[in-house]
Amino acid sequence: MERLFATERLRARALYMFYAATVATAICLVLYYRVAFVPGEAGGGRATSWLWLGMLAAELWFGVCWVVAQSVRWRPVRRRAFSDRLAARYGDNLPCVDIFVCTADPRSEPPSLVVCAVLSVMAYNYPADKLSVYLSDDGCSALTFYALWEASQFAKLWLPFCRKHSIEPRSPAAYFSESEMGKLGELCSVQEWSLLKESYKGMTERIDCAVLLGMVPEQIRAMHKGFYEWDSGITLQNHQPIVQVLIDRNNPTVVDNEGSQLPTLVYMAREKRPKCHHNFKAGAMNALIRVSSVISNSPIILNVDCDVYSNNSDSIRDALCFFLDEKMGHKVGFVQCPQNYTNLTKNDIYGNSLNVINEVELCGMDGVGGPAYIGTGCFHRREIISGRSFSEDYKQDWETGIMEKLGEHMNEIEEQAKSLATCDYECNNTQWGREVGVKYGCPVEDVITGLAIQCRGWVSVYFNPARKAFLGLAPTTLAQTLLQHRRFSEGNFSILLSRYCPFLFGHGKVKLWLQMGYCTYGLWAPSSLPTLYYIFVPSVGLLCRIPLFPELTSPWILPFAYLPAAMYIYSLYEALSCGVTLKGWWNGQRMWVIKRTTSYLFAVADTIFRLLGLSAMAFAITPKVSDEDQSRRYEQELMEFGPSSSLEFVIVAAIALLSLVCLAGGLSWIVASGCTASCLKFFLQIVLCGALVAINVPVYEAMFIRNDRGRMAPGVTLTATGLVLPACLIWANIVL
Ligand SMILES: O=c1ccn([C@@H]2O[C@H](COP(=O)(O)OP(=O)(O)O[C@H]3O[C@H](CO)[C@@H](O)[C@H](O)[C@H]3O)[C@@H](O)[C@H]2O)c(=O)[nH]1
Numbered sequence: 097m098e099r100l101f102a103t104e105r106l107r108a109r110a111l112y113m114f115y116a117a118t119v120a121t122a123i124c125l126v127l128y129y130r131v132a133f134v135p136g137e138a139g140g141g142r143a144t145s146w147l148w149l150g151m152l153a154a155e156l157w158f159g160v161c162w163v164v165a166q167s168v169r170w171r172p173v174r175r176r177a178f179s180d181r182l183a184a185r186y187g188d189n190l191p192c193v194d195i196f197v198c199t200a201d202p203r204s205e206p207p208s209l210v211v212c213a214v215l216s217v218m219a220y221n222y223p224a225d226k227l228s229v230y231l232s233d234d235g236c237s238a239l240t241f242y243a244l245w246e247a248s249q250f251a252k253l254w255l256p257f258c259r260k261h262s263i264e265p266r267s268p269a270a271y272f273s274e275s276e277m278g279k280l281g282e283l284c285s286v287q288e289w290s291l292l293k294e295s296y297k298g299m300t301e302r303i304d305c306a307v308l309l310g311m312v313p314e315q316i317r318a319m320h321k322g323f324y325e326w327d328s329g330i331t332l333q334n335h336q337p338i339v340q341v342l343i344d345r346n347n348p349t350v351v352d353n354e355g356s357q358l359p360t361l362v363y364m365a366r367e368k369r370p371k372c373h374h375n376f377k378a379g380a381m382n383a384l385i386r387v388s389s390v391i392s393n394s395p396i397i398l399n400v401d402c403d404v405y406s407n408n409s410d411s412i413r414d415a416l417c418f419f420l421d422e423k424m425g426h427k428v429g430f431v432q433c434p435q436n437y438t439n440l441t442k443n444d445i446y447g448n449s450l451n452v453i454n455e456v457e458l459c460g461m462d463g464v465g466g467p468a469y470i471g472t473g474c475f476h477r478r479e480i481i482s483g484r485s486f487s488e489d490y491k492q493d494w495e496t497g498i499m500e501k502l503g504e505h506m507n508e509i510e511e512q513a514k515s516l517a518t519c520d521y522e523c524n525n526t527q528w529g530r531e532v533g534v535k536y537g538c539p540v541e542d543v544i545t546g547l548a549i550q551c552r553g554w555v556s557v558y559f560n561p562a563r564k565a566f567l568g569l570a571p572t573t574l575a576q577t578l579l580q581h582r583r584f585s586e587g588n589f590s591i592l593l594s595r596y597c598p599f600l601f602g603h604g605k606v607k608l609w610l611q612m613g614y615c616t617y618g619l620w621a622p623s624s625l626p627t628l629y630y631i632f633v634p635s636v637g638l639l640c641r642i643p644l645f646p647e648l649t650s651p652w653i654l655p656f657a658y659l660p661a662a663m664y665i666y667s668l669y670e671a672l673s674c675g676v677t678l679k680g681w682w683n684g685q686r687m688w689v690i691k692r693t694t695s696y697l698f699a700v701a702d703t704i705f706r707l708l709g710l711s712a713m714a715f716a717i718t719p720k721v722s723d724e725d726q727s728r729r730y731e732q733e734l735m736e737f738g739p740s741s742s743l744e745f746v747i748v749a750a751i752a753l754l755s756l757v758c759l760a761g762g763l764s765w766i767v768a769s770g771c772t773a774s775c776l777k778f779f780l781q782i783v784l785c786g787a788l789v790a791i792n793v794p795v796y797e798a799m800f801i802r803n804d805r806g807r808m809a810p811g812v813t814l815t816a817t818g819l820v821l822p823a824c825l826i827w828a829n830i831v832l
């Protein structure tokens with residue numbers, strides 16, 4: 097029988113292996129040199145040898161990281177799905193699918209954005225009587241409920257329109273911002289198009305207006321019983337569970353404007369009580385799994401974040417090719433699609449595009465056991481995410497799913513669903529979050545959940561078709577980016593230190609390559625310490641005349657020069673081939689330095705505090721809005737340092753200043769001494785320090801040149817200057 101999907105091994109690996117072999121050799125030579133030539137008493141004294149050993153430790157660490165990173169570059173594969181074969185074999189006789197959308201805060205995640213995500217997934221090219229869409233609202237906001245109610249009305253126009261004209265993408269916001277009326281000539285009549293656009297604009301305006309006023313219009317409150325849930329003066333941290341079915345797909349009287357069925361649409365705000373920890377998105381996901389089990393109970397679950405819309409209406413059918421494949425399907429636990437963003441600027445100023453992760457690393461993980469579960473854009477099997485272990489004879493019953501009309505049982509079912517969204521499941525020591533459902537206690541709950549699924553014997557599949565399945569929003573300010581990476585790196589680091597450490601937990605269950613693959617992300621946070629050392633010590637060494645690298649004339653310079661050159665050229669090649677621009681790559685390198693010296697450093701501190709029990713886990717939501725001024729600077733690719741003065745920015749500014757002072761100071765004593773010998777001796781330190789200065793140019797601009805609101809706060813510049821004052825004094829000493 098023809099397979100429903102194909103797996104291709106990527107070719108041209110011989111060249112890569114040759115490159116990797118040269119890098120590995122160079123790493124060994126560097127380490128050997130460090131061990132063999134520790135400067136003795138003659139070469140500068142005790143302090144120098146300690147600094148030298150520090151360099152050795154840092155290089156050893158980078159070497160280990162490089163080896164670990166090979167795990168996700170060794171055997172990349174690419175998957176193709178044949179949805180035409182799926183259609184030929186099954187027609188519309190396909191399994192039911194539940195789609196979960198999570199939102200948490202109507203201020204940082206505007207309801208008009210959330211409903212576009214919802215509408216885009218309601219409009220999948222999939223039988224409506226097999227589709228149910230759930231919105232989990234951790235913000236428990238009447239405004240979000242109102243927005244969803246508006247969407248349930250607009251869907252009656254939107255879904256038939258999408259179907260009739262096969263349009264893409266099916267988020268109305270994305271669609272109307274992309275398409276011009278002129279281009280649509282052949283597709284549909286101008287009138288139809290404009291009417292729909294007006295109707296969409298009307299809905300958005302009503303929602304935004306309600307959000308602005310902070311209340312739902314009185315006449316609307318009478319339209320649905322759900323609004324009464326907010327009558328009792330509930331608060332965000334203290335409220336009853338709410339489950340409201342807005343559309344029941346099996347109710348023949350609820351149809352779109354062309355008389356076709358609509359997918360089920362459900363609003364859920366799980367119970368919150370001050371004494372009970374709600375476990376953030378993981379808690380929301382688990383509540384959704386329970387609540388949906390009494391309303392639709394579909395065997396397949398898709399989760400998207402509220403800032404993500406479906407960009408390809410065939411994605412469900414594509415993903416099903418993996419689950420329904422006769423030969424392999426029974427092994428597949430989840431199908432992960434990459435995270436792509438719509439709001440990146442041309443040169444990706446904050447290095448947020450996950451291009452290299454998406455195009456290289458996840459393909460690499462897929463080749464050795466399957467990609468990690470990275471949250472949004474992931475298709476799961478209900479049974480497996482709920483905790484089932486693999487067995488060879490496992491056979492899924494695809495016919496499951498509740499197909500009866502809720503009808504007169506509606507109230508009963510809603511009550512039952514509410515009882516499944518209570519705090520009892522979080523606080524009464526149930527298995528939820530441990531053995532059942534998405535795991536608790538980790539800021540990257542998804543990664544740890546995916547690892548556990550793979551360790552229970554399932555494989556996962558990475559599906560990255562040319563037309564992206566999902567598009568979302570990346571952070572648009574430096575502070576947001578750093579905050580998001582603090583959460584990512586803390587999460588992955590704490591997995592490494594927990595009982596879920598891939599080497600222990602995965603031992604004997606998943607391949608060693610895959611264990612290493614998970615570690616690449618776990619090593620982000622601790623890499624901050626050797627990185628800081630490598631930024632700090634050689635620069636200060638240049639200033640204080642302590643040589644820390646071989647001389648330019650020594651043959652040992654070769655591996656030291658080859659390594660950075662080869663690695664940067666390769667990383668540039670990797671980036672360019674993933675569609676990043678040259679400047680975008682350069683920006684990415686800057687962000688790499690900034691993230692490592694701030695986010696990752698704080699992540700180490702966060703993790704340690706948490707291990708010592710001094711602080712609880714936090715999940716800082718990434719805001720999806722920024723003010724107009726900020727957005728303008730983002731469009732112009734100006735880094736945003738204002739207006740608040742956080743410790744992160746102090747570090748960024750101090751490092752930039754220190755590099756500058758060390759470079760200037762170092763060069764001035766070398767020039768003053770007038771001897772080429774020192775120049776040869778300090779060559780690599782000059783290059784390293786010079787590279788740091790070059791990459792920090794936008795930071796200097798933000799400190800001394802710019803005067804817009806995004807510039808570095810004067811307080812930050814002042815503090816940073818104070819911090820590098822000792823270095824300045826040394827420099828002054830040289831000059832005088
Ligand atoms: O208490 C909470 C906190 C967050 N969320 C939702 O979780 C999603 C992700 O939050 P966001 O602030 O957008 O974080 P990101 O950094 O963009 O999320 C990435 O990283 C998370 C943790 O690994 C994954 O869960 C996400 O899917 C992935 O997109 C959003 O839809 C939120 O509404 C909740 O439902 N409840």
Ligand SMILES: [Mn+2]
Nearest residue numbers: 401403569718
């Ligand atoms: Mn997000």
